[in-house]
Amino acid sequence: MRNRPLTVAMPKGRIMSEALELWKKAGLPLPNQGDDGEDSRKLIIMSKDHRVRFILAKPLDVPTYVEYGVADIGIVGKDVLLEGNRDVYELLDLKISPCRLSVAGLPGLGINQLIPKVATKYPKVAERYFREQGQQVEVIQLHGSVELGPIISLADRIVDIVSTGNTLKENGLHELEKICDITTRLIVNQVSYRIKLEEIQNILNRLSEVIS
Amino acid sequence: MVNEIKVFEKPVGFRDLLPETVLKKRLIEDKLQNLFSQWGYQEILTPTLEYEETVGKASRITGNRMFKLLDKQGQTLVLRPDMTAPIARVVSSLMQNSPLPKRISYHTNVFRAQENEAGRVAEFFQSGVELIGEGTPDADAEILAIACQTLKKLELGSFKLVVGHVGFINALLEEWISEPDQRDELKLLLANKNIVGFQEMINRTVKSTAGKELLLAISNYQGDAVKLKTLLEGSRAVAVQTALNNLLDIWNLLKIYGLTNNVFFDLALVPHLDYYTGMVFEGIAENSSFPVCSGGRYDTLLDSFNNSNQAIGFALKINRLLDILKQSEFLEKELRIYYDLDHREEALRFAYRKRNEGFGVVQTYRVTEQELNQLQESNQNVETVYFVSGEGDTFAK
Numbered sequence: 001m002r003n004r005p006l007t008v009a010m011p012k013g014r015i016m017s018e019a020l021e022l023w024k025k026a027g028l029p030l031p032n033q034g035d036d037g038e039d040s041r042k043l044i045i046m047s048k049d050h051r052v053r054f055i056l057a058k059p060l061d062v063p064t065y066v067e068y069g070v071a072d073i074g075i076v077g078k079d080v081l082l083e084g085n086r087d088v089y090e091l092l093d094l095k096i097s098p099c100r101l102s103v104a105g106l107p108g109l110g111i112n113q114l115i116p117k118v119a120t121k122y123p124k125v126a127e128r129y130f131r132e133q134g135q136q137v138e139v140i141q142l143h144g145s146v147e148l149g150p151i152i153s154l155a156d157r158i159v160d161i162v163s164t165g166n167t168l169k170e171n172g173l174h175e176l177e178k179i180c181d182i183t184t185r186l187i188v189n190q191v192s193y194r195i196k197l198e199e200i201q202n203i204l205n206r207l208s209e210v211i212s
Numbered sequence: 213m214v215n216e217i218k219v220f221e222k223p224v225g226f227r228d229l230l231p232e233t234v235l236k237k238r239l240i241e242d243k244l245q246n247l248f249s250q251w252g253y254q255e256i257l258t259p260t261l262e263y264e265e266t267v268g269k270a271s272r273i274t275g276n277r278m279f280k281l282l283d284k285q286g287q288t289l290v291l292r293p294d295m296t297a298p299i300a301r302v303v304s305s306l307m308q309n310s311p312l313p314k315r316i317s318y319h320t321n322v323f324r325a326q327e328n329e330a331g332r333v334a335e336f337f338q339s340g341v342e343l344i345g346e347g348t349p350d351a352d353a354e355i356l357a358i359a360c361q362t363l364k365k366l367e368l369g370s371f372k373l374v375v376g377h378v379g380f381i382n383a384l385l386e387e388w389i390s391e392p393d394q395r396d397e398l399k400l401l402l403a404n405k406n407i408v409g410f411q412e413m414i415n416r417t418v419k420s421t422a423g424k425e426l427l428l429a430i431s432n433y434q435g436d437a438v439k440l441k442t443l444l445e446g447s448r449a450v451a452v453q454t455a456l457n458n459l460l461d462i463w464n465l466l467k468i469y470g471l472t473n474n475v476f477f478d479l480a481l482v483p484h485l486d487y488y489t490g491m492v493f494e495g496i497a498e499n500s501s502f503p504v505c506s507g508g509r510y511d512t513l514l515d516s517f518n519n520s521n522q523a524i525g526f527a528l529k530i531n532r533l534l535d536i537l538k539q540s541e542f543l544e545k546e547l548r549i550y551y552d553l554d555h556r557e558e559a560l561r562f563a564y565r566k567r568n569e570g571f572g573v574v575q576t577y578r579v580t581e582q583e584l585n586q587l588q589e590s591n592q593n594v595e596t597v598y599f600v601s602g603e604g605d606t607f608a609k
Binding site: 067068069070087088089090091092093185189190191194195197204 | 374405408409434498500501
């Protein structure tokens with residue numbers, strides 16, 4: 001870890017562009033995207049001053065990189081943290097990409113009492129939520145288009161991220177219960193938090209000032 | 213579908229250690245025990261299996277993280293999940309009458325069932341010490357000093373001890389939060405390193421501005437003892453003062469040891485194990501992405517064994533050390549000799565003499581020249597000597 005620039009794992013996509021917006025406002029070094037532009041396929045990008053290295057990762061992998069210390073800092077949605085349960089410090093709520101984890105289903109369709117089925121990308125969150133409600137459900141893990149579940153009678157309910165609710169509406173689903181609110185968090189490796197304290201504290205302070 | 217076990221499979225989480233690693237492990241443990249001995253700590257061994265009812269419960273490791281089996285009487289046994297609880301049992305029984313304070317060390321494997329992904333170890337090695345029957349800050353500082361010395365001796369690069377004290381969080385939460393359930397939840401948030409969650413809940417549940425400020429301030433403070441004092445001015449709790457005085461005493465002792473540069477305080481350091489009652493700490497080395505050691509004071513754990521002695525200890529995570537310490541630091545020079553029938557006696561006498569001189573010597577009987585030509589030695593730490601009839605270079609020595 002010694003001779004390596006401070007490394008930040010970012011999830012590719014919307015969270016990253018919003019996070020970089022915040023990063024810019026805070027006056028922190030930005031990834032030097034160079035001539036490749038936005039569509040760069042590079043997975044590692046340095047900042048112009050070469051003091052910060054950005055790893056572009058799948059959102060689900062960000063906490064893993066941080067736990068194992070290949071990245072000092074990670075930017076990731078709370079939904080991913082809830083599902084992954086990684087041993088990392090969660091230090092700052094960036095309050096970007098707000099949304100919620102909710103239970104949704106077709107209107108008027110009760111839950112199957114014998115074998116209630118729930119389709120989701122978040123099996124652990126879903127299982128825990130229903131267990132805490134005193135309900136045991138069969139959790140069916142899907143990797144995308146979870147809204148399909150109730151429509152094609154694969155599941156009675158879905159547990160998924162809802163931001164505007166448009167996707168649900170377009171598929172004729174109703175949001176039934178909110179499990180929790182989700183925003184993007186800044187996480188830090190437990191050793192980096194100690195050894196690179198000054199650098200990390202500086203980033204935290206600057207970001208705190210610009211978080212709305 | 214029957215899940216057939218393939219012939220080379222092992223139970224998930226268990227590993228074979230090959231010669232290079234075992235050599236490394238042994239040398240690390242030797243280094244550590246030498247150091248522990250210099251402070252008067254004597255090594256003990258305890259059984260791999262213990263009763264769930266006694267050591268299992270005392271260890272406070274949650275039930276689903278222990279490997280369990282039944283003995284012939286139907287009693288539940290556990291593979292020891294840590295070494296602190298077995299030592300508590302021994303010092304309260306067989307060593308009951310040996311004089312206090314007792315200084316015990318160990319180098320052993322412990323077992324934890326893992327629920328995370330496959331491949332995480334379920335059996336790992338710990339080396340550590342326990343100091344029993346001393347409640348003084350001197351004992352606290354002794355343990356911190358030993359921890360510092362071990363990390364220095366292992367040449368882990370720059371390292372730090374992060375020191376906390378569970379007295380603060382217990383007293384502060386009691387002072388500002390009336391609901392015991394909420395206090396537990398807040399402590400769990402800190403144990404899970406969820407500072408965002410902790411701060412959010414403090415903002416939501418603590419009405420008093422002073423209390424809010426104080427609890428928020430300790431949630432991300434890392435620094436020396438001097439600023440701690442100012443930080444805690446807002447609290448009137450006696451227990452906070454007691455804990456603070458304890459940490460300041462420890463700090464002054466660390467000054468004598470010359471270790472204040474390696475130690476800093478973080479009052480939000482709350483271990484998952486809930487038997488700790490006082491100072492707690494973990495050791496961080498820049499070459500490892502995970503803490504390499506941890507420990508603290510556990511003054512009431514021995515109560516489970518009808519023993520009122522106070523105690524403190526710490527353990528090193530040997531698996532982490534095996535991961536980060538380089539192989540080359542542990543290799544020793546080795547002599548390898550090959551001989552044929554005509555030179556057997558000569559070769560074996562040579563090997564005998566060299567061993568007496570302190571060399572490691574590996575001797576192998578090889579008859580034909582063809583066999584000899586097949587030998588390939590890539591290891592630079594190995595010197596080869598031939599005792600064979602043949603062309604020019606028959607004898608190296």
